[in-house]
Amino acid sequence: MNLTSAMCWKLIARKVQTAIWIKQDDLSCLQHNSEQKLINLCDAVDDSKSSWNTPLKNCIQVRGAQTDSPKLPSRSERLSIYTESLGRIGVTQEEFTSETIFWQDQVRHYWRLLNVSKTEIRNVMDMNAFCGGFAVALNASPTWVMNIVPSSMKNTLSAIYNRGLIGAFHDWCEAFSTYPRTYDLLHANHLFSHYKNRREGCLLEDILLEMDRIIRPQGFIVIRDDETITSRIKDLAPKFLWEVESHLLENKEKKTETVLICRKKFWAII
Numbered sequence: 001m002n003l004t005s006a007m008c009w010k011l012i013a014r015k016v017q018t019a020i021w022i023k024q025d026d027l028s029c030l031q032h033n034s035e036q037k038l039i040n041l042c043d044a045v046d047d048s049k050s051s052w053n054t055p056l057k058n059c060i061q062v063r064g065a066q067t068d069s070p071k072l073p074s075r076s077e078r079l080s081i082y083t084e085s086l087g088r089i090g091v092t093q094e095e096f097t098s099e100t101i102f103w104q105d106q107v108r109h110y111w112r113l114l115n116v117s118k119t120e121i122r123n124v125m126d127m128n129a130f131c132g133g134f135a136v137a138l139n140a141s142p143t144w145v146m147n148i149v150p151s152s153m154k155n156t157l158s159a160i161y162n163r164g165l166i167g168a169f170h171d172w173c174e175a176f177s178t179y180p181r182t183y184d185l186l187h188a189n190h191l192f193s194h195y196k197n198r199r200e201g202c203l204l205e206d207i208l209l210e211m212d213r214i215i216r217p218q219g220f221i222v223i224r225d226d227e228t229i230t231s232r233i234k235d236l237a238p239k240f241l242w243e244v245e246s247h248l249l250e251n252k253e254k255k256t257e258t259v260l261i262c263r264k265k266f267w268a269i270i
Contacts, residue, residue, distance in 0.1 A: 006038040007060060030062055052151030052169045075164035079136045086159050091131060102252050103133040109249055113261050114220055118142065121184045121220070127211075128153070128191040129167060132160040146183075148176075150194060172210070173202035181216040188222070192229045204232060212240050217266035222259065224251070230258040241265045 004011070008029040009021040034041045042059035072078060080100060082093045111118065118141045126134045129147035138145055147167030149157045160167040170176055172195060188211070192204055211221060221242070223233055230246070237244040242262040251257045 006033050008033065025063070027062055030060060052171060072162070078162060078164045079139060083162055085162050086131070089156060089159060090154065091156065091159060096131060098252065099131060099133040100136060103137040106249065107134070107137040110222060113245070113247055113259075116220075123183045124185045125183050125187065125214075127172065127186060127188045128194070129156075129160060130154075131156050132163050132165045132167065134187055134189070135160075135165050136163065143185075150191070153194065172207050173198060175210055176214060178214055180213050181219075182214050184216060184219050186211055186215055186219070186221045189224050190226075192223070192225050192233070196229070204229070205236065208233070208236060208240060212242075212264065215264050217264055219264050221262040221264070223262065224249075224257060224259050227258055230260055233260060233262075237262050241267055 004021055008024050008026050010024050011019060012022050013020040030039070030041060033039050040059040042057055042061045045061065073081060082096045086093075086096055114121075121141075122143055124135075124138065124143050124145045126132075126145060126147050127150075129135065129149055132145075132147050135145035135147050145165065147160045147165055148170045149155065149160070149167060151169045151171045157167055157169060172191065192207065195202055195204075195207060215221060223230065225233075234244055234246060237260070242264055244263075245261045247259045247261060248256045249259045
C-alpha cells in the first residue's frame with residue numbers, strides 16, 4: 001500500500017506527471033490503517049495553540065468529537081455568519097458582528113483617503129487580521145487578501161479559514177516568505193504596539209524595513225496604532241522614501257485615533 005492510500009487519500013485524477021487527491025474525512029479508515037501499523041495517529045492536542053515553530057511529527061492528526069460540525073454554508077454566507085467554532089476560540093457573536101461592521105465602515109474611509117481607483121489595488125495583506133473582518137470588507141472589490149495572524153497573539157486562524165478566507169501565522173520579528181514588491185497595500189492595525197519592547201532585531205524599524213521590502217513602488221501602507229507609535233513612524237517614513245499623511249478616524253471604541261496613509265515612492269539608483 002502506498003503512503004497516500006495509507007493516509008486515506010482518494011485519487012480522483014491522474015494525467016502524465018500530475019495527480020490530484022482528495023483528503024477524505026474517514027476516521028474509521030485512519031483507525032484501521034493505524035491498527036495495521038501502516039500509519040501513526042497523533043495524540044490529542046490543543047488546537048487553540050499556535051503551530052508556529054512546532055516540530056513536525058511522524059503521525060496524522062485526526063479530528064476529535066469537539067471539532068465535528070455541520071456542513072459549512074456557501075462562502076458568501078460564511079463571510080457574515082457567526083459559527084460555533086468562533087465561540088470555541090473565545091470570539092463572541094457581539095465581537096464578531098461589531099468587527100465586521102467596523103471594518104466595512106473603515107474601508108469606505110480608506111478608499112476616500114487613498115483616492116485611487118479600486119482596480120489599482122489587487123494584492124493586499126492584513127498584517128494583524130484577527131478574524132478577517134478587513135478582508136471581508138474588501139470582498140466586493142477586485143482584491144486578493146492575505147490574512148496574517150501574528151503567532152504570539154490569539155490563534156484566530158481557524159476563524160479566518162471558516163469564513164472562506166486565506167491566511168497564515170507569522171512572527172513579524174522575522175522576514176515574511178514572499179518575493180519583494182509583492183503587495184499593493186499593507187494594513188497594520190495595532191501591530192507595532194504588540195511588538196513594542198521586543199528583543200533586538202524586532203524593533204519598529206525592522207518591521208518597517210520588511211514592509212518596505214514586500215510593498216511595491218507606489219504601493220500603500222495603512223497604519224493604525226497608539227499615538228506614540230504613529231508619531232515615530234511619521235518621523236521615520238521619509239527615511240524609507242515613503243510619503244505619509246496623518247488622518248483621524250474612529251476606532252472600535254468610538255474614540256479618535258491616528259491613521260497613517262503612507263505611499264512608497266518610485267525611485268532608482270542611476
